[in-house]
Amino acid sequence: MNNCSIIFIGLDTHKIFTQLAVLKDERGAKPESFGKINTNKAAFIKLARQLQSKYPKATLHFIYEAGPCSYWIYRLLTSLGHCCYIVAPSLIPKKSGDRVKTDKRDAAKLALLFKAETLTTIYVPEPEDEAIRDLSRARETAMKDLKDAKFQLKGVFLRNNIKCAVKDNWSNKHLRWLTELVLPHPSQQIVLQEMIQTITERMKRVTRLVNELEHQVKQWRYYPVVKAVQAMRGVKAVQAMRGVRMLVAVGTIAELGDLRRFDHPRKLMAYLGLVPSESSSGDTRRLGKITKCGNGRARRLLIEGAQTYKHKANISTELQKRQEGLSKVIVDIAWQAQLRLCRRYQRLMQKGKHRNVVVTAIAREIIAYIWAISREVVITPIDPRTRISRLPA
Template sequence: MTKHNILFIGLDTHKEFVEVAYIEEHRGSNPVHHGRVSSAKQAIIKLARQFQSKYPYATLHFVYEAGPCGYWIYRLLTSLGHCCYVVAPSLIPKKPGERVKTDKRDALKLAKLLKSEDLTPIYVPEPEDEAVRDLSRAREVAMKDLKDAKYQLKALLLRNNINYAGTANWSLKHLRWLTELVLPHPAQQIVLQECLQAINERIARLQRLDNELTHHVYQWRYYPVVKAIQAMRGVRLLVAAGVVAELGDLTRFDHPRKLMSYLGLVPSEHSSGGKRHIGAITKCGNGRVRRLLIEGAHTYRYAANISTELQKRQEGLPKHIIAIAWKAQVRLCRRYQKLINKGKHYNLVITAIAREMIAYIWAIAKEVVLSQVDPKLRLARIPA
């Protein structure tokens, strides 16, 4: 039997089955369709053993697309000692003339592209990190559901020309006013009561998720990073936990510009010849982190200062981390005023602030990691 160093195996994963194809390493080899196997764990283990017995001298390299099936295949194959890569579907090269798409072709294509090194693997979080991320996303969904219920109730009142005379919506006074309303028709009164009940239930649900997220974040391995980046203005516990849960280890980026590009906060560019055109931001990568940064960037429209709440968040943090946060606040507040005075659009200014925010967050995370490894190696890397 011919000895092969690497065997590239493409997996097109689905809920019930996995389409499998492979290609050998030697020059001129063509991808081979292996067939369809069940998506059960035992079937995947059996598949890996079959390839091991057929190619005993080869190292197995698996690849599949990221999707709703998650990362359990990656973790299973890596636990067996094999190499496995997960790639983003949007980053898989596609020919303009390809009009036929089948599971078999997708598996063959993945194996061939992995051999030619045309695929870029994505970052796979640890199970604990993914669990905290799921909890953070569940909290965000609960907030969205609460807002939807409030919009539905306000739309009902608007259709009946009922206006609240107070100023603070959804305060205790406003909620008491809602319970005292009597609509013209009994059927509408039922709708009002159901809306109020839905709002109360979703408020309680949001409170439960907030408590659970706070509890689990305190026990998380990335809690030192979460606590440290809260020294930044506009980065509270929920924002910090959301950013770290989505990005994982921020130090895997060796430069903050790569992190900016990963989050899609850099401007797009279309240049040819002597012409250069700079467009809107690319909006690639994780949209949730981008939205959290945009929310935090709005706080820099005010003058730089250390509020009481920010001072409480900075208690117990090292001085060099507080210095990075203060330098970030001074620079970003000044930059906001400078861009606004130039006549730049408000949204553009906020995006520019968010782009620099993630650079300072990266610098703080770098400091935390270096101090955990060896305090003597700590070196403040503050973006210019």
């Protein structure tokens, strides 16, 4: 009875509990509810032991949706020697007439669809890679908070018809001017002082996170890729590959992980949603807007980097210093990218294309050159025996 080769276990995970469904790898088998367990480490270890005892000759395959529970369940189950997969919720097939949704049905649906090979699994980063990604996202969140505080202060000035006497916004001279500013009402003065203090604190927070990110990334296993990507020229002091600053390079690699898992750059472009949508039938082929699927933050970082290719290609002194120590192959790829993308930007603009369309086309090719550079860099693999997984109790 329990001699199946594979057992599929669907997990509908929540913060407090997880609903289970078990499906045997047999013709005509239907998912069976396996109850609920608490969403913690001890409960999953006990569950794995129970299922292994019940199906001693079978291989256990756990499936759950990507969500706020992140990857710790995956890492725990794989560390116990079982197969675990995380699927993309947006790519789960759904019937148009299916109006009943429960935890039991969701768990059973995951097991059934995974057995039918109709689910798309996602890439799971290593804990060290995820930590760098969290730090990069924290810096971006701090930047957003800082911008929001600045916009609020500008709103106060606009409502009170206050003109700034300093052209260099948010410099030390501008901050001193803000502290000397006197508003007509005491309540407004309190609001002004609170906003100035908030902006000052958030500027320090951004500086701390940037410094910490620059320090931590040098100890990261993907730092050689980040350093190589910066071989492509930029227009600011912190840029190297054109349009790719250190922070942009770190953010892109941290979001995408190991680019070598894509055997062709077109697959990476499609993964980021930078390819046009298509609706073709017969002899008619219609292309629409980009799909915008995949990682939105990585796509936005590439769009930001593509803005700088409107300038002419050249090698600055600062870029030359960054390229020192890199292999000739990487330097040649970076120079080839500059020549092609700068020329392509101007050619598309002369054809009358909208600037957003041009920038998106450049971003699509940037990721192809980053893919090519990443394949020329040797990355030290993580030894599973020395990996330290910090799982929640």
